Amino acid sequence: MSEERYAIDVRGLTKRFGKKVAVNGIDIAVPEGQVWGFLGPNGSGKTTTIRMLCGLLNADAGEGTCLGYDFRTQSEQIKLETGYMTQKFSFWEDLSIRENLDFVARLYQLPKRHALVDRTLEKLGLKQRQHQLAGDLSGGWKQRMALAACTLHSPKLLLLDEPTAGVDPKARRDFWDEIHNLASTGITVLVSTHYMDEAERCDRIVYISVGNIVARGTVAEIIEQSKLITFTIEGEAARPLAERLRGLPGVVFVTFFGAVLHVSGYDRAKLDTALAPYRSDPHLVIRETTPTLEDVFIELQETNGEGNS
Amino acid sequence: MNGSFSLARISAMLGKEFIQMKRDRLTLAMLVGIPLMQLFLFGYAINMVPRHLATVVSISDPGMFTDSILAALSESSYFDVVKATNSPVEARRMLADGRASFVVNIPANFSRDLVRGAHPSLLVEADATDPAAGSYALAALPTLVNTALRDDLTGPLAARAAQTPAFNVVVHQLYNPENNTQYNIVPGLLGVILTMTMVMATSIALTRERERGTYENLLAMPTRPVEIMIGKIVPNIFVGAIQSALILSVAKYVFGVPMIGSFVLLSATAMIYITALLAVGYTISTVAQNQMQAMQMTFFVFLPSIMLSGFIFPFRGMPVWAQWIGEVMPITHFLRIVRGILLKGNGPAEVWSDVWPMILFLFAAGTIAVRRFRRTLD
CATH class of the missing domain: 3.40.50.300 (P-loop containing nucleotide triphosphate hydrolases)
Structure with missing residues (x-):
């Protein structure tokens, strides 16, 4: 070194x-x-x-x-x-x-x-x-x-x-x-x-x-440093979900990657609570995933300042 | 109705235009600056009846009337006696290099001949390269001298005063005996046209690089400000040389302007003049943000160049402050050089007094440009 x-x-x-x-x-x-x-x-x-x-x-x-x-x-x-x-x-x-x-x-x-x-x-x-x-x-x-x-x-x-x-x-x-x-x-x-x-x-x-x-x-x-927890939501009913999830306690940001909705936050308990109502929906597949670099960057951009300028 | 003509859309358009007009400070400054500049230049600086023209009195007769003539000339607002000399050669030299507009020769035995009633002649040589400049002064001269001498011709000489005239005034229109205005204007155009084209040519030199984004690249590579400046200026010297050749050919073959002096000397001084103009343009391009601004600044240079250089309006007719501004500009000196070489046949000795100010100007402009040049994008 x-x-x-x-x-x-x-x-x-x-x-x-x-x-x-x-x-x-x-x-x-x-x-x-x-x-x-x-x-x-x-x-x-x-x-x-x-x-x-x-x-x-x-x-x-x-x-x-x-x-x-x-x-x-x-x-x-x-x-x-x-x-x-x-x-x-x-x-x-x-x-x-x-x-x-x-x-x-x-x-x-x-x-x-x-x-x-x-x-x-x-x-x-x-x-x-x-x-x-x-x-x-x-x-x-x-x-x-x-x-x-x-x-x-x-x-x-x-x-x-x-x-x-x-x-x-x-x-x-x-x-x-x-x-x-x-x-x-x-x-x-x-x-x-x-x-x-x-x-x-x-x-x-x-x-x-x-x-x-x-x-x-x-x-x-x-990705490790970010301590971000990300869930993906797939399925036909995922699209209208974005607006409903956004702003819920524990949800830091919600983004679409193609047709897949990424829901990210830091607090696992709160995220679980936020997602709970939708777990039972047969048209939705919700699973935890490793955050992608893009998730982390969006998080960095959202938490550190101006957002899109 | 809505599709064809809409006041709402017009007001939207107006709103946008006013905002943009307000943002464009330089154009606004031009709208105020140009009229003011023109008003002051035309109002104060331009004088079609020039007074205080530099005059040399060449004295070959130290007789009793010489002092009176000198005093009369000095008192007149038309003439400024800058020198009284007994060397006709020196007097002629001052006429040639432009230090004087007139030479009043008091010939040998003038006083004696006057006393004897022999009708002696006062020989006045006038620089007629600019025929308009001296005409009023020349017209006033005989009366002036006559009035002055009337006071001297008293007692036994009173009879001489009664004679009209007691002496003759002989005027030699030197350099342009036919008082051909074209002989003055056409060589002057060489200076004016070069000012227009040369300053403009380099004024967009750096702004164009800046607008196209290539400026950053140029700076990122190992180039020095002086190298960039020389690179931008030299090609335009050739353009200027071609222009000069073209204008001079037309002057000679179409307008029949005489070309008495040395073509080599004219070319050499034209090169200095062209380079000085290019340096001015280049200085503008280190200041201007875009090509539009560069053009506007070029216009600011162009206006006084025409008005205060002696191109159209007699230089000597302007007030002193305007003459000082004129003396700073290379065009003023170049016009004297061109007219001097073409019409008077001036050589290096006569034109030098106008060459060094151009060289000085060139170095000053070049130094400012290099110092203004930013090696960073700050």
Whole structure:
């Protein structure tokens, strides 16, 4: 443990916008070579945190290092060894795919640029379309191109801000395969996402809400920590039940997962009381289940603040 | 009825528009600022009958009437005697580099010839690159001198005063003898058109990156503010060069504007001017939030550039404060340079006094832009 080296090791990271505290003194330590998921509702401070780590925003307080460099004073060095993929596609849509990659390679002053871009295009499978404008690519392809571009300089740290928002499932899966490929070469990845399946692919998860980290650990640890008790209710009569259960003592939240109703709370006795009237209904199947990560996240979001913003 | 025309919908639309208008502070500022700016510029700064025109008196005759002529010129509101010299070369030089609008030559033996009744001539050389600027002053000059000398011509010389006139005033319209207004306006257009296009070109440089979201990416990569600035400015220098070539060709072949001076010198100074304008535009783009704002700010630059530079209205006719504003702007200096090179055939020595202010401006604008440039998204 003492030998473990951290790609990101910051404490008390704080950012204010006017009076609003966007990030409220958080600590993050990501060991080298791991893939960490960064979760939290919209506006919780994920993007702000990532931007502070790569020097795009000045932190109001906090100390620590990124890749061994002081993140507050050595952002130029950090930039050289970090790949940052923005939430919105931020490459030049009026440049071709090749021109974009070439531009990036030139800014980083990469040697044997031409061959490198060739290889990257080949690997991406965009060799045939290299002269197409980046703006003409579909969402999934834009994502892949952006990833290729921000890893062109072989960074040691990858910061990905909701990289798969609005991308189809197949492209998302390919994207994640690529992330794990990169991680296997020793790159550290911090990726923010709203997707549970993606969160489950991460080594560790950090959950942030209104600028504070409210949960962290592996998926199993986070579920364990939550102390949540969840019942599922299945059956044709389940649908109208949601409104009736919501607000009953002991019921913290009620959500549909497909046609299955999840009823969660902390107090087993109260939950049992709430569910008792429906146990006898032959059209309903009620059973206890291990809460899913999504249950836990909804719980975190409900108990920690703004809810959906 | 409800389907065709609805007051409720109109009021909804009005409500939304007023809210948006209120939120758009810069446009509101423009609605107030532009009229005020125009009122003050037209009302105070513009003067179609310029007074206090810089005048050099070249004295080749230290005779008894010289002092009277000097005093008369100084007292007149049309002329400001900035220098009295006995070197005709120096006087001519000041006319060429624009420090003076007139040279009044008092020829050798003027006093003697006047006393003898030989009708000597006062030779007035006028900078006619802007024909309108000096016409009123020139018209007033003979009367002025005549009145002054009448006081001197007393006693035995009273007879000379009675003669009308006791002397002649010969006016040489230098540089533009035909008083062709186009010769003044067309070279001036070079400066004005470049101001319009060049400032606009770079004013959207960063705002466009910002609007498209590519700015964040640019900042996340290892780029320095100066590198980004140079990258944004240099391509537009070529655009400016092509524009200049186009305008000058039309000036020469369509309007027949004379081109006496060195084309190389003109090109070199035009490059400095273009770069200075691009730096202004780039500074705007570090401030403006979006392209719309950038355009509005460009307009704020454009208005005084036309009004206070001496493009349309005689520079010397403006009050001193307006001249100071004018002196700060590169266009004022460039207009003098272009007219000087094309019409007067000025060389490096004459144009230098207008070149260094442009260079100074360029460096100041560049420094502000680099300092304004935010390396973070804060």
